[in-house]
Amino acid sequence: MALFCASEGAALCGGRLYGPDIKISRGWKCDSREINPGDGFVALKGAATDGHLYLHQAIERGAKLLLAEAAELERLNIRGEAYSGVSFIAVEDTQRALASLAEEYLRRVSPRVAAITGSVGKTTTRELTAAALKNRFRVHSAIRSFNTLVGCSLTILAMAEDTxxxxxxxxxxxxxxxxxxxxxxxxxxxxxxxxxxxxxxxxGSLEGVLRAKLEICGSPRLAAVVFNNDNCLLENYMSYNFDNINKIAVGSGEGASLTIKEAEVRLDENGPRTSAVLCREGKDISLSCSLFGMQHAYNMGYAFAVASWLGLSDEEAAAGIAEISPISGRGLCKRSASRGWVIDEAYNANPASMSAAIRNTRAAAESLGVRKWAILAGMRELGESAAEWHHRIIGELADFDGVMLLGEEWRGCGPLPEGAALFSSLEELISKIDYNDLNDKMILVKGSNSYGLKRVVGALTEA
Known part of the structure; x- marks a missing residue:
């Protein structure tokens, strides 16, 4: 592949290059605090801050290529000694320019592209898919939930040229x-x-969520779609649409092309293990990974389906899936004491993932003979139906031995479970945890990421 240089990128974006003509493909960041020597930095204007305020910090940390608005660069003396050896691409709109650069680089490298969306399980399925493929292909994926236009652009520009x-x-x-x-x-x-x-x-509604997710099928290159056949809305829509592409249905019910026959979750001194037996065209396939939760039977199925579509044997795909490492904030099982567990689901939450986490915690706690607790923060961006969904979650906690709730979303949702406590601040909640009573207790920690429940996980595991 011909090197993609900054001068070409500037011309592509209708911009102008200042400084050495270096290659565009490299690690790119939009947060100056994350810059490593040699990285690219894109200055983005957001609701809370403006990346142009941090150009100096990015350069001090070693950024060698900066994408910035031309109007902002006019305020800097970028030909000064402080900027020697640093390249700038000056454009009108940095977000649009970043996407254009990533699109062109993707065209030049020309890898096969798999994309994953959905209300839950996106990141885990992405990680499982990359794991399934890595023993056969040179695979690239995001290092974390880079799932916006900017995030995907950053991911692509960091891709190796032989991907x-x-x-x-x-x-x-x-x-x-x-x-x-x-x-x-x-x-x-x-x-x-x-x-x-x-x-x-x-x-606005589940039908609206469906419509938004189906936008992924608008890809002009789409040849196959893998989907959850046990979701009635999704299954019904797929049964009457997209007949021009290959449809791979994963689920436990009738009509699935990849059927989940059995699934189980174990948690012991070696950590969690989720196993599933899937069936395709009469042949059983055993899959297993070190993740916690029955929902991962589906996620493994999606990853397996993608790997199979891309040409891997059943054995190759299964071996890759088995090698995945637990993912922080998404069911990561940690020790709080010699016989205590913390289920770290602190990354985010919606009603579907919250219910799944509660079910998984209940099953694991009962199998180990320990008490089950839940520390849950509110679920945000649920609109007018927020109170109803929080009320439903409260109803699922009736048999828990202890419940601590954080956030105003839980107020006015009906009676709390007996012994449950509601807190307005994270600091207050953390101060009320009994750190001397963590043995024989499994504690689920889950809520919308903005509540900062990672601090609770840290407090429990450090205790």
Whole structure:
């Protein structure tokens, strides 16, 4: 592949290059605090801050290529000694320019592209898919939940020039977001993990969520779609649409092309293990991974389906899936005491993932003979139906031995479980945890990421 240089990128974006003509493909960041020597830095204007305020910090940390608005660069003497050896691409709109650079680099490297969306399980399925493929292909995927247009652009620009398969994650909280991403970065195979109540402020209803997720099928290169056959809305829509592409249905019910026959979760001194037996065309396939939760039977199925579509044998795909490492904030099981456990689900929450986490914690605690506790923060972006969904979650906690709730979302949702406590601040909640009573107790920690429950996980495990 011919080197993609900054001068070409500037011309592509209608911008101008200042400084050495260096290659564009490298690690790119939009947070100056994350810059490593040699990285690229894109200055983005957001609601809370402006990346142009941190150009100096990015350079001090070693950034060698900066994408910034021309009007902002005019205020800097970028020909000064402090900027020697640093390259700038001056453009009108940095977000649009970043996407254009990533689109062109993707075209040049030309890997096969798999993209994953859904209300829950996107990141885990992305990680499982990359794991399934890595023993056969040179695979690139995001290092974390880079699932916006900016995030996907950063992921692509960090891709090695010999990448054979790119695995993207596509998130959304408004209509048209996924449509825009697939117009820039069209996948060959798409996965829709689930359609569940999530970002209802933007979508209004489950039907709205379905419509938003289906935007992934607008890819002009789409040849196959993998989807959750046990979701009635999704299964019904797929049964009457997209007959021009290969449809791979994963689920436990009738009509699935990849049927989940059995699934179990174990938790012991060696950590968690989720195993499943899937069946395709009469042949059983055993899958297993070191993740916690029955929902991972589906996620493993999606990853297996993508790997099979891309040409891996059943044995190759299963071996890759088995090698995945637990993911922080998504069911990571940690010790709080010699006989105590913390289930770290602190990354985020919506009603579907919250219910699954509660069920998994209940089953694991009962199998180990320990008490089950839940520390839950509110679920945000649920719109007018927020109170109803929080009320439903409260109803699922009746048999828990202890419940601590954080956030105003829980107020007015009906009576709390006996002994449950409601807190207005994270500091107050942390101060009320009994750190001397963690043995024989399994504690689920889950809530919307903005509540900062990682601090609770840290407090429990450090105790």
């Amino acid at each position: 054979e398969v790119l695995v993207l994650e596509l998130g959304t909280n408004h209509f048209g977001e996924i449509e825009e991403m697939v117009s820039h970065f069209p996948p060959e195979i798409a996965v829709i993990t689930e359609v569940a109540p999530c970002h209802l402020e933007g979508f």
